[in-house]
Amino acid sequence: MTGEPLNYFWLGKLSLESLPFVEFIKTPNSSTAIAAFAAAAVIGGAIGIVVLLTLFGKWRVFWREWLTTLDAKKIGIMYIVLALVMLIRAVIEAAFMRAQQMLAVNREGPLSAEHFGELFTTHGTIMIFFMAMPFLIGLINVVMPLQIGARDVKFPLLNAISLALTAAGAVLVMISLVIGEFSTGGWSGYPPFTELAFNPGAGVDYWIWAVTLSSIGNTLTGINFAVTIYKLRAPGMTWFRMPLFSWTALCTSILIIFAMMPLTVATLMLALDRYAGFHFFTNALGGNMMNYANLFWLFGHPEVYIVILPAFGVFSEVFSTFSGKRLYGYHSLVFATIAITVLSFGVWLHHFFTMGQSANLNAAFGIATMLIGVPTGVKVYDWLLTMVRGRVRFTTPMLFSIMFAITFVIGGLSGVLLANPPIDFAVHNSLFLVAHFHNMLIPGTLFGMFAAYNVWFPKMFGFRLSEKWGRISFWFWSFGFYLAFMPLYALGLMGAMRRTVQWFEPQYLPWLLVAFSGAVLISLGLISQVIQLWVSIRNRDDLRAPGGDPWDGRSLEWSVSAPPPEYNFAVIPEVHDRDAFTWMKQHGISYTAPNEYQDIPMPKNSVVAPLIGFLATMLGFALTWHIWWLTIVSFLVILGTVIARSFCRDTEKIIPASQVRQEHEQWLARVKGLIPTARADETTSENQGLAEVAS
C-alpha cells in the first residue's frame, strides 16, 4: 500500500495510497470494499461522538468529570468503556474471519490474504491488549479500593496516565484502519517475519507502538495497584481478611510488574532492528529470533494469568455472594493463587516445544506446565464446594460463573494435552490450540468480566442491569461459544492450521459451518448486551438501588452508597472479619453515622493525563510513519510535561467535613426509607439496594 511519499519532511512515508478509499478505487473488490467500509465506520464513529457531545453541550462535563478526573472509579469506568468498544470491533473481526474460512474451502473467500492476516493480528492484539487488559484494570480500579477500604489508589495521577497510554495504543490501532495497514504478524509479532526485510510496510510499526504504549501503561498500573494494596488497606484488614478479588488483583499486579517489561523490551528491540539497523532478531549478522520467542513468552505466559486471575477473583466473589455463604477454602484459594503466580513464570517454553531444544528441557517445562493445573483444579473444586450447603441463586452473574466452571474444565483438559510435548508436536499451531486458548479466555476472562459487569454495575451507576437481557446474552454467549469453538478442536486434530485464509480439504467444511453459526450466536450475545444496557438505562428508575447493596454483598464496597461518593467512605471503616460487610450487617452496625467527620483531601483534576495521551498518540503515529519532526516535538513535550508537573505542589483539594457529613447523613436517611429486600425479589423492582439481614 506504500506509494510515493507526499512530502517526506512533513509527512514522512505517508502517501495517498495509505488511504483505504484510494486503494478501493484503484482495485475494487470485496476485500478493499470491506477495508474502506471499516475506515468509514471509524471516521463516522469519531465524527458521531464529536457531534453528540456538541449537540448535547456535554463538552465541559466530559472534560471536567471524565477526561481530567483522577477518581479511580471514573478512570475504571473509562477503561471498561474502552474495553467494550474494542470488544465490539474484535468480535466483528472474528465473525469476518469465521465467514472467510467457511467460504474459502477450495476457492477464494471474500478477503485477500493480507486482509485476513491483518484481521487475526488486530483481533488477537485488541482482545489481549485493548479488551481484556483494560477491562480487568478498569474493574480493579472500580472495585479494589472500595473493597480494601481505601479512598483511592495510591498514585491517582499515574493511574490516569496509564489509562491515557493504553487509550493511545488503542487509538493507534483504530487509526490504522483509516491510514495505512496493520501488521500481519499475529498478536505475537514473531521476527524475522516482522523484520524490515520481510515486512517493510507501516503495519508492523503500528503494532510495535500500540503494544509498547499499552505495555508501559500496564506496568505503571501494576505498580500502582500493588502499592495500593500493600499500603492502603483499612485498619483491621489483615492479609487473610482481604477478599479474594483483591488477592487476585494483587497477584495480577505483581505479574504485570514482572511480565510486562520483557514485552516492552522485546518490542523496543524489534523497533531498533527496524529503525536503526540493529540485528537483535534478524537472520544475518548475529541476530537470532529465538531470543524474541523467549522474551515474548516470558511475558506471554504470565499474561494469560494476568487476564485470568482477576476473573478468578470475580468468580470467588460471585459464587460466595450468590450462594449466600462464606467462601469455601479461602486459604486454599489464596495459596492456589500465589502458587499460580509463581509457577506461571516457569513455563513459557511450552509455547515453542517445537523449536529444537533438548528433550530434557521440553520435559521439564511440560511437567512445570502440568503442575499449574493442580492449583487451578483446586480452585474449581473450591468454587463448587462454596455452593455446597448454600442457597444458590441463578442470576446472570451466577449463570456466567457456572458456565465458566464447566467450560473451563474442558479447556483444562486440552491444556494438559498441550503440556505434553509429544502431543504438542502434533497439534502445535493448529486450530486445536486456537480452540484451547479461546476455551480458557472466553469462559475465563470474558465471562468473568461479564459477571463482574452485571454484579458491580449497580455499584458504579446506582441502578441494576436488566436481568432478562442479561440472561438472553448469557445463553447466546454460551451456546455460541460451544458451537464456535468445539469444532475447532476437531479441525485441529484433522490437521487444520491456524491463520489459514483458504482451505483445500472439503472435509473441513461442515465443521467450519458450525463454527460460523457459533460466531453468529456470539454476535447476537453481544447485541443483547448492547440492548441490555439500553433497556436498563431507559428503565433506570425501576432498577434503582440507592441503598448500594443489591446482592446482599459481603465485602466493604457494598457498605457505601451507589454510586459511591468521590471519597468512597465518609469514614474509613474498621474491618473485623473476612466478610467485612456481612459482619457489620450481622452486628447491626451497618448504616450508622460516626461520631465525628473529618476533612478529606482528594486529588485535584489534572490535564496532564489527557495531554500525555494525546502526545503519545502523536508520538506513536509519527514513529510509525517516520515523521521525525513530530516524533521529536511530541517526545520533548511529554518529557517537559512530566518535569513541569513534578514541580506542581498544589495537587490536592479538601472536601470539608461538613460536606461529608451532609452527604453521608442524606444517604443514611435515604437508606432508612428503603424496604429490605428478600433474596427472592432480588431481580425485581423491589430491590432498592437494602438487603434483608438473614437471621
Added chain:
Amino acid sequence: MKHLLLCCLILATLLLSSCGFLDYGFLAPAGPIAEAQRDQFWLVTCWTMVVILPFFVAMPIVLWKYRRSRKNAVYRPNWTFSWLLESLIWGVPLVIVSILSWNVWKATHTLDPYRPIAGDKPALHIQVVSLDWKWLFIYPEQKIASVNVVAFPVGRPVHFELTSETVMQSFMIPRLGSQIYTMPGMVTQLHLLASKPGEYRGQNTQYNGKFYAEQKFTARAISDSEFKRWIKQKQSHPPLDMRAYSRLAQRSILSEPEFFGSVTQELFNQIVERVKTTPAADLPGAAKATGKGG
C-alpha cells in the same frame, strides 16, 4: 421454532460428517511416531478424566440440591472447610499430575524429534529448506532435489535436516506425527517413519505471509523398488546450482512440483551459511521494498 429446526439440521450434518474426524491427522496415524502420539493423546485424556469427571458429576447435583427455591435444603452459610475434602482436591490432582509427569518425562525422550528411529534399515537422509512459499528437498546421498514433493520408502526411517531461507516456518506431515520449526541460519532435526504406503499432505504450520495457506507439499511413502525408480527418473533433470536455487528462493508459489537431477553435497550448508552472513534484504526471498509486506 425455526431456529430450533435450523440447529437440529446443523447438528445432524455435524454428526454425519463427524465420522470423518478421526480419519485425518495424527489420530489416523501412518507411522509409529503419530501412533505413539495418538496413544499419548488418549492416555492423557483418560488420566485427566479422573480429576474432571467427578466435577461434571458433582456440578449438576450441587446446583440441583442447593438451589434457593428448594425447600428444606441444608443451609450452613458458615461452613467453609473440611480437611477430608481439602486433602482430596489437592491430593488427587497432585497424584494424577505426578503420574502424568512420569509419563511426560519418558514420552518426551522416546518421541524426541532429534532421536533416530531404531530399525534394521539405515535412515534416509533428506535435507529440507523452507522458502517463501515452497519446500525444497535435497537428497544429499542420491544427489537429487525436489520441490513440493518428497518421496521415501515405506518402513525406512527418514532423517530430516531442516533450515529456512526466509522467515521461521514449521515442517509437518500430520499423519506421520511431529512437526519441527525451520529457522534461518540454523539447522533442526526430525526423524519420521511411514509404515503405510500412501500420499500424505505436508504443510507449513507457521504463518509466513501471503501464500502461507498454499504452502503444501506431498509426502509419498512408496516401496523400495519404486523409490529406486523414482530417484533414477529424477536424475535426468537439470542440476540445482546456486543460480537455479536463487530463482527458487524468490517469493512465489509453484503450480507444479519441480525436480533437479544433481546437487552438490555442500548446497545445504552453503544455504545455511549464506543466510547467516548476508542480510536478508539482499537475498532473493526478501520482500520488495515498495511492495506491501506480508
